[in-house]
Amino acid sequence: MSALKRVQQWATFARIWHIYDATWQNPFESAALLKKYLMGLHKPIYHPLADCGDHVVVINCSEIALPGDEWKKRVYFHHTGYPGGASWTLAWELHKKNPTLILKKAIYHNMRGNLQRRYTMERLHLFPNESVPDEVMKNISNQIRQIRPVPKRLDHYTEDEVKEFPKLIDYPKDYIIR
Amino acid sequence: MQFIRATTNVVLSNSSFLKLNLVKTIWTSKPSYLKEVREIEKGSELIVQGVNYPSPRENYLLKNTNASVCPICSSGLDIKHTDVLILSQFVRSDGCVLPRRITGLCRRQQKRVSSLVAMAQKAGLMSNLTPANSKKDPKKRRGWKKYNKYFDESTIKLK
Incomplete structure (x- = not known):
C-alpha cells in the first residue's frame, strides 16, 4: 500500500469534528441536518454497521x-410511571430549565429507535453559549452552514x-x- | 432649538402671558424635521418664524418607475419581516405604523406592511421603535416572549 493510499484510508475512517452555531436556528430543521453528520450519512462509505x-x-x-x-404551543410530555405521574411542560419552560434540552430531544427523536441511537448521541456535544472547553475546540476541523440567516436588529445597525x-x-x- | 407646526410669522410682544398662551395653542411637543421654528427677539418683540426644512429622506429616495401603482408594488420587492431597514420607514418612533394617507401604499401593501411590522416587533427586531414605557431589550420580556422567534410571511392573509 502506497503512502498516499494509506493516508487516504486514515482520512476515510477518521472521526471528524464539526461545529454548528444554533443562533436563530429552528431546532427541528437543525436536527434533520445534524443527524446526517452524527450517523455518517453524508459519507459514501455509510453502512448501518460501519460506525462511521x-x-x-x-x-x-x-x-x-x-x-x-x-x-x-409545543408541549413535552413526561410520565413518572406512578398514577397521576403525568406532566406536561411547555417548550419555553423546558428551555428555561435547560437551554440545550430542546435541541437534544429534537435530534434524539429524529433518529430511529435502535440500539445504535444512544451511542450516536454520545457524539453530540451541546453547549448553551459560546464557551467550549479547549480540549473539545482543538479537535474541530469543519463548520456546518446555518439553515436560516441570522436576522440583524435595527438598533445594531449604525445610524x-x-x-x-x-x-x-x-x-x-x-x-x-x- | 424648538420645532413647531406654524407656517406664518407670528409677532408677539414680550409679555410672559402671551408666551405662555403661545406654548399652549401651538404644538411644540416633538421635533419636526420638515418644519422648523426660529425665535428672534428684537427689543420688546418676539418673532416666531416657521420655515420649511428639507426632508432627511430626500437624497435617498428610490425612484418610482411606475407612478400608477404604489411605491412597494412598483419596486417589485418581496419584503420579509427581517428587513427592518425597509419596515422602519413605515413606522413612527413609537412603533405605530403610519396611516395610508401618509404612506401612499395600496390597500394590499398597507395591510402586508402592518403585518410585517407586527412580526418584526414580536421577534424583537425593531425594539428601539417602541413606546417610551416599554422594555427595549427583548431579552427582558416576560415568559415565553423573551425567546427568539421567527415568522412565516405566507401566513399573512391578503385578498
Missing part, C-alpha cells in the same frame, strides 16, 4: 428560534446605515415627524 459517524459540537443552544407562538438606506416613501410636505 462524526462528532458534532453545537454552540449557542440557548439562542435557538421557534416559529410563531410555538414556544407556548448612518439606517439613514443612507434607500427609502421607498417620503413624508408629505406638511408632515411633522414623530
Whole structure:
C-alpha cells in the first residue's frame, strides 16, 4: 500500500469534528441536518454497521428560534410511571430549565429507535453559549452552514446605515415627524 | 432649538402671558424635521418664524418607475419581516405604523406592511421603535416572549 493510499484510508475512517452555531436556528430543521453528520450519512462509505459517524459540537443552544407562538404551543410530555405521574411542560419552560434540552430531544427523536441511537448521541456535544472547553475546540476541523440567516436588529445597525438606506416613501410636505 | 407646526410669522410682544398662551395653542411637543421654528427677539418683540426644512429622506429616495401603482408594488420587492431597514420607514418612533394617507401604499401593501411590522416587533427586531414605557431589550420580556422567534410571511392573509 502506497503512502498516499494509506493516508487516504486514515482520512476515510477518521472521526471528524464539526461545529454548528444554533443562533436563530429552528431546532427541528437543525436536527434533520445534524443527524446526517452524527450517523455518517453524508459519507459514501455509510453502512448501518460501519460506525462511521462524526462528532458534532453545537454552540449557542440557548439562542435557538421557534416559529410563531410555538414556544407556548409545543408541549413535552413526561410520565413518572406512578398514577397521576403525568406532566406536561411547555417548550419555553423546558428551555428555561435547560437551554440545550430542546435541541437534544429534537435530534434524539429524529433518529430511529435502535440500539445504535444512544451511542450516536454520545457524539453530540451541546453547549448553551459560546464557551467550549479547549480540549473539545482543538479537535474541530469543519463548520456546518446555518439553515436560516441570522436576522440583524435595527438598533445594531449604525445610524448612518439606517439613514443612507434607500427609502421607498417620503413624508408629505406638511408632515411633522414623530 | 424648538420645532413647531406654524407656517406664518407670528409677532408677539414680550409679555410672559402671551408666551405662555403661545406654548399652549401651538404644538411644540416633538421635533419636526420638515418644519422648523426660529425665535428672534428684537427689543420688546418676539418673532416666531416657521420655515420649511428639507426632508432627511430626500437624497435617498428610490425612484418610482411606475407612478400608477404604489411605491412597494412598483419596486417589485418581496419584503420579509427581517428587513427592518425597509419596515422602519413605515413606522413612527413609537412603533405605530403610519396611516395610508401618509404612506401612499395600496390597500394590499398597507395591510402586508402592518403585518410585517407586527412580526418584526414580536421577534424583537425593531425594539428601539417602541413606546417610551416599554422594555427595549427583548431579552427582558416576560415568559415565553423573551425567546427568539421567527415568522412565516405566507401566513399573512391578503385578498
